[in-house]
Amino acid sequence: MASPMRILAFEVGAYFVRYTVFTGDKPGIPSTIATPTDSAESFYEAxxxxxxxxxxxxxGIAFSIPGFIDTSKRRTITAGSLGMLFNHDIAQELSQYVPGIPxxxxxDANCxxxxxxLNGNAQxxxxFAVITVGTGIGGALFLDGHIRRGRDWRAGELGMMITDFSKGGLLPLHDYASIGSLVERYAAEFDVPLADVTAASLFRRLDEPExxxxxxxxxxxxxxxxxxxVAVIDPECVLIGGAISRESNLVPMLNAALEKNKNWKDFRTTIKRCRHSSNAGLFGAYYAFMTEVAGK
Incomplete structure (x- = not known):
């Protein structure tokens, strides 16, 4: 009987890189290093x-990375706030530092x-679609049993949809539905420093009318x-991710908001929170490697 594959998964963020080894489908305890941001070379060395x-x-090595990712060439086109990784052939360049490892x-949202x-609420x-709510709005589309990446690797950028043209012009959903926008609204209304406000704290004060x-x-x-x-892709379910999705009131409030839309009765779809939160990138990177490289 063959030994299970050992896949080293990385979740690359703006400030930290989390990683763990999956043996079979079982992850180890995640560890963290600071994200090297001065150059691609320092990133590869780390x-x-x-x-x-x-x-x-x-x-094998698997990465969850923000931005537009050309998976056919295993290279980045953009990389979120990680400017040092824009337009890099990650797999080819990294092979000079760790040869022989696919x-x-x-x-990251696809992850x-x-x-x-793999083992969450979409098994x-x-x-289904995923909408992640954080410093911005992320999105991913899983259709016909596969992740949908798009012709130019930009599918699922749900945060870029225009949602309030008459009021905000071409401002995208990022500017209205991100965690930052919620905190900014509260800080402006009550004239308090942004640093003193967290989104989670507001959900614990819902009994206060203001x-x-x-x-x-x-x-x-x-x-x-x-x-x-939902109107565009007609999914079986929409999953809400991001740390704020752990707030128990979010999905009920979201369902109530949708019910105010008279057309929702024709499109009504199940809304759930994601099962994974802090380790989603690691599990997703592992799943991607096993399906795309190992053919499992």
Whole structure:
């Protein structure tokens, strides 16, 4: 009987890189390093050091990275706030530091969807969308049993939809439904420093009418994004991700906001929170490697 593959998965963020080894489908305990941002070379060197510290050989490396990712060439086109990784042939360049180990990289929001398909709330679904709510609005489309990346690797950029043209012109959903926009609304309304406000704290004060009104107005914009997504792709389910999705009131408030739309009765779709939160990128990167490289 063949030994299970050992895949080293990385979730690359603006400030930290989290990583762990999957043996079979079982992850180890994640570890963290600071994200090297001065150059691609320093990034590769840091990854190589993680690989070399493993006590057993690694069969593959998988990355969850923000931005537009050309998976056919395993290269970045953009990389979110990680400017040092724009337009880099990651797999080819990294092979100079860790030769002989196959590499896969995937967009971070796509990894969230893949994590849900692997062992989350989409295991039995073939058509679903993920909307991640954080500093921006991320999105991923899993259709006909596969992640949908698009011709130019830009599919699922749900945060870029225009949702309030008469008021905000061409401002995208990012500007209305991100965590930052919620916090900014509260800070402006109550004239308090942004640093003193967290989105989670507002959800714990929903019994205060002024706070509830701010949160409900914010949820209304998120509901517009959900409705537009459902109207376009007709999924079995929409999953809401990001740390804020752990707030128990979010999905009920989102459903209530959708019910205010008279057309929702014709498009009504199940809305759930993602099962994975902090480890979604790691699980998704692993799933991507196993399906795209190992052919599992």
């Amino acid at each position: 990854i190589a050091q993680v690989v070399k510290r493993r006590s057993k050989p690694i069969d 590499v896969w990289l995937e967009n 969230v969807a893949m994590a849900e398909k 039995n679904l073939n058509d 706070v509830r009104k701010i949160v409900e107005d914010w949820v209304d914009y998120l509901a517009v994004g959900v409705f537009n997504t």
